[in-house]
Amino acid sequence: xxxxxxxxxxxxASVAGWIITAYFQTRRIRSLERSHEEIQVEETLxxxxxxxxxxxxxxxxxxxxxxxxxxxxxxxxxDAHGGALYVADRTGGKLVPAFISKGCPPLVDVPANILQxxxxxxxxxESYLRLxxxxxxxxxxxxxxxxxQPVCLNEFSEAPELAKLRxxxxxxxxxxxxxxxxxxxxxxxxxxxxxxxGPAFSQGDFVVFKSIAEQSAFALYNAIIYSMANEKKRLxxxxxxxxxxxxxxxxxxxxxxxxxxxxxxxVPARQVSGDYFDYIxxxxxxxxxxxxxxxxxxxxxxxxxxxxxxxxxxxxxxxPSPADVLRKVNRQLYPxxxxxxxxxxxxxxxxxxxxxxxxxxxxxxxxxxLLYKRESQTVTPVKSPGMVVGIDSGNVFDRLxxxxxxxLERDDCLVLYTDGVTEALNAEGDEFGLxxxxxxxxxxxxxxxxxxxxxxxxDVRDFTGSLPQNDDITLIAIRKT
Numbered sequence: 001x002x003x004x005x006x007x008x009x010x011x012x013a014s015v016a017g018w019i020i021t022a023y024f025q026t027r028r029i030r031s032l033e034r035s036h037e038e039i040q041v042e043e044t045l046x047x048x049x050x051x052x053x054x055x056x057x058x059x060x061x062x063x064x065x066x067x068x069x070x071x072x073x074x075x076x077x078x079d080a081h082g083g084a085l086y087v088a089d090r091t092g093g094k095l096v097p098a099f100i101s102k103g104c105p106p107l108v109d110v111p112a113n114i115l116q117x118x119x120x121x122x123x124x125x126e127s128y129l130r131l132x133x134x135x136x137x138x139x140x141x142x143x144x145x146x147x148x149q150p151v152c153l154n155e156f157s158e159a160p161e162l163a164k165l166r167x168x169x170x171x172x173x174x175x176x177x178x179x180x181x182x183x184x185x186x187x188x189x190x191x192x193x194x195x196x197x198g199p200a201f202s203q204g205d206f207v208v209f210k211s212i213a214e215q216s217a218f219a220l221y222n223a224i225i226y227s228m229a230n231e232k233k234r235l236x237x238x239x240x241x242x243x244x245x246x247x248x249x250x251x252x253x254x255x256x257x258x259x260x261x262x263x264x265x266x267v268p269a270r271q272v273s274g275d276y277f278d279y280i281x282x283x284x285x286x287x288x289x290x291x292x293x294x295x296x297x298x299x300x301x302x303x304x305x306x307x308x309x310x311x312x313x314x315x316x317x318x319x320p321s322p323a324d325v326l327r328k329v330n331r332q333l334y335p336x337x338x339x340x341x342x343x344x345x346x347x348x349x350x351x352x353x354x355x356x357x358x359x360x361x362x363x364x365x366x367x368x369x370l371l372y373k374r375e376s377q378t379v380t381p382v383k384s385p386g387m388v389v390g391i392d393s394g395n396v397f398d399r400l401x402x403x404x405x406x407x408l409e410r411d412d413c414l415v416l417y418t419d420g421v422t423e424a425l426n427a428e429g430d431e432f433g434l435x436x437x438x439x440x441x442x443x444x445x446x447x448x449x450x451x452x453x454x455x456x457x458x459d460v461r462d463f464t465g466s467l468p469q470n471d472d473i474t475l476i477a478i479r480k481t
Contacts, residue, residue: 063098063223063227064098064099066219066220066223067085067087067098067099068099070085070099070190070216070219070220071083071084071085071099071100071101071190072101073212074190074192074209074212074216075101075192077208077212078176078192078201078205078208078209078212080192080193080194080201081103081104081105081172081193081194081195081198082100082101082102082103082104082105082192082193082195083100083101083104083190083191083192083193084097084099084100084101084104084107084129084141084190084191084193085097085098085099085100085188085189085190085191085216086098086134086141086145086188086189086191087180087187087188087220088186088187088188089133092186093135094133094134094135094136095133095134095135095141095142095145095188095189096133096134097129097130097131097132097133098188100126100129100130103195104193105165105170105171105172105193105195105196106125106129106165106170106172107139107140107141107162107172107175107177107191107193108129108132108134108138108139108141108161109138109139109161110125110128110129110161110165110170111128114128115165115168115170118170119169125170139159139161140153140158140159140161140162140175140177140191141177141189141191144177144178144179144189144191145179145186145188145189147179148179148181148186149179150176150177150178150179150206150209150210150213151175151176151177151178152174152175152176152201152203152205152206152209153174153175153176154173154174154200154201159175162175166196167196168196169196170196171195171196172193172194172195172196173194173195173196173197173198173200174193174194174198174199174200174201175191175192175193175194175201176191176192176193176201176205176206176209177189177190177191177192178190178191178209178210178213179213180213180216180217180220181217182217182218182220182221183221185221187217187220187221187224188220190212190213190216192209236271239270239271239272239299240271242271242272242299242302243268243271243272246268246272246273246302246305246306249305249306249309250266250276250277250278251264251277251278251279254279254449255279255287257287257350257352258352258353259350259352259480259481260287260350260352260478260479260480260481261448261449261450261478261479261481262279262289262449262476262477262478262479263448263449263450263452263453263476263477264277264279264453264474264475264476264477265453265457265473265474265475266472266473266474267420267457267469267472267473267474268472269297269420269468269469269470269471269472269473270297270298270472272298272299272301272302273301273302273305273472273474274293274294274295274296274297274298274300274301274302274304274305274472275291275292275293275294275305275418275420275472275473275474276290276291276292276293276294276305276308276309276474277289277290277291277292277416277474277476278290278309278312278313280312280313280316280317282316282317282318282319282320282349283318283320284353285351285352285353285354286320286349286350286351286352287349287350287352288316288322288325288347288348288349288350289347289348289349289350289416289476289478290312290316290345290346290347290348291345291346291347291366291416291417291418291474291476292305292308292343292344292345292346292366293343293344293345293366293418293419293420293472293474294308294341294342294343295340295341295342295343295344296341297471297472300341301341304337304341304343307333307336308329308333308343308345308389311329311332311333312325312329312347315328315329315332316347320349320360321360321362321403322347322348322349322360322361322362322403323362323401323402323403325347325362326345326347326362326364326386326389326401327394327397327398327401329345329389330364330389330390330392330394330397330398330401331393331394333389333390334389334390334391334392334393334394337389337390341390342365342388342389342390342391343364343388343389343390344364344365344366344367344388344389345363345364345365345366345388345389346361346362346363346364346366346367346369346416347361347362347364348360348361348362348369348406348414348416350478358405358406358407358408358480359405359406359407359408359414359478360403360404360405360406361382361384361403361404361405361406362384362386362401362402362403362404363382363384363385363386363401363404364386364387364388364389364397364401365386365387365388365389366386366388366416366418367417367418367419367422368381368382368383368384369381369382369406369414369415369416369417370382370414370415370417370437370438370441371406371412371413371414371415372412372413372414372415372441372442372445373409373412374409374410374411374412374413374445374446375409377442378442379438379441379442379445381434382404382406382414384402384404385400385401385402385404386400386401386402387400387401408480409480410480410481411445411446411479411480411481412479412480413441413445413449413452413477413478413479413480414477414478415441415452415456415475415476415477415478416475416476416477416478417437417456417473417474417475417476418471418472418473418474418475419471420469420470420471420472420473420474421437421456421460421473421475422434422437423470423471424460424463424464424469424470424471424473425464425467425470426463426464426465426467427465427467432459432460432463432464436459436463437456439459440452440455440456440459441455441456443455444456445479448479449477449478449479450477452475452477452479453475453476453477456475457473457475460473
């Protein structure tokens with residue numbers, strides 16, 4: 001009778017052990033299932049966050065929207081009560097708040113008077129946080145930015161500005177913060193926080209947060225690149241329009257007049273040019289020819305050039321004296337030209353009805369025109385007096401600027417140019433120079449005005465080779481026929 005009892009007891013013990021084991025195994029399985037579900041939810045949230053960042057760049061996203069997407073995405077994934085994104089300002093010397101979500105506890109030192117006001121009017125605290133910038137080393141945000149090391153704080157011995165608020169309605173129980181750095185560029189700081197009552201962030205949360213911060217830094221950097229690219233595209237479009245307008249302002253072709261053959265060209269170094277040339281109808285007997293070079297390059301120089309053209313054309317009408325025209329142009333432009341800018345000009349008048357009167361020249365500090373004499377086959381600079389436009393109100397300018405007669409016989413040529421010709425550089429850093437310019441004029445003058453312009457441009461390009469053009473080039477050749 002004893003053995004059956006023992007066997008029955010062993011059977012009961014085995015059944016009880018099996019039941020207990022099954023119970024704990026079931027609990028463990030359920031726990032693993034819950035963990036798996038939580039991991040799947042977390043993976044889905046992270047995927048949605050990354051997908052959201054990717055979708056944001058399908059179209060041009062405004063910076064404010066990207067900032068909101070980063071903070072709210074991180075808050076949702078890690079079940080934080082709020083978050084804040086601080087970005088570096090233009091100088092890179094401080095952080096400014098880019099987005100602070102509702103419910104985010106203050107993460108900076110808040111003055112006592114602001115906290116008192118916030119007790120009755122929460123907008124006071126919101127306004128302070130949105131306007132408060134942070135310097136390196138200031139509070140937990142400034143220290144993370146300065147050191148570049150992410151932190152997860154559940155106790156605030158290292159952050160006294162947060163410790164003093166811990167037991168208040170504005171306190172936080174747990175904070176994670178990470179600098180946002182991509183390449184060598186410090187972009188800002190991302191922080192997430194749990195309010196005064198709530199579970200602290202875990203080490204697992206911290207691992208996920210650092211991944212979010214890394215992806216956020218990449219997104220911010222891409223946003224900067226996209227913004228710069230779009231801005232460049234817009235500027236290129238504007239410059240293209242400016243170039244088209246400038247083409248309209250410059251002569252499309254030289255006028256055909258009795259007794260002279262004329263050819264001119266403008267080759268800008270950039271989209272728009274600071275050089276200017278023009279043919280101006282003075283009266284029925286005279287044609288004005290102008291060439292000018294505004295100091296500097298690009299858009300500022302092109303704007304001054306456009307103003308100069310308008311003033312010159314207004315003053316040239318029915319005025320037979322080039323010097324008088326330049327004096328009036330200088331007096332009008334002087335008040336509006338910045339101290340570091342000026343205009344060199346040469347303006348001459350051709351009398352195409354009275355060949356004996358030839359050419360009258362006035363020079364305002366411009367490169368001396370080159371005179372080719374067919375009889376002697378020589379080329380010499382015409383160094384008439386004058387100073388540049390825009391540096392003197394008129395007292396000195398008017399005394400120095402004078403009309404200068406340039407006698408031209410048949411097949412003689414007069415060549416006007418800007419320093420983009422003589423100062424063109426080759427790979428060794430040598431300038432094309434005046435001597436080479438003179439040689440080009442002498443070699444081509446016998447074939448006429450167009451041949452001179454073509455030869456000089458070709459010689460300059462052969463000299464510079466593959467180097468980009470470093471200055472605007474303008475040439476005008478006038479041949480007496």
